[in-house]
Amino acid sequence: MKIVALKFGIVKQVILYLSYQFKVIKKMNLSKTAYWTLRGTDGQTKQRIAERMGITVNRLYYWIKKRSDNLTKAGYLHILQEELGLSESELLEPFSKDIPTAA
16 A cells, blocks of 8 residues: 555656746846946945844845845835835836746
């Protein structure tokens, strides 16, 4: 009985993998305006943003430097909107390109 359950679990995982393999995700990026506004803020503002996000200031600097898509998460976008005074349309650039989930 355990072998059948194990085989079913593996089959289920393979089916899930194949179904996700052909999906396409849209990638969101910070707009250039938001990026340069965030990059140009003073250290105290960056400290306040990092505290509200629950991350260290060094992590925030790293994300800014790498233009990480972590900054585009819903909770973080709300914080950036309030701190930078930008609207959501000003924060995000249009979907840049489709990224396949599996190669």
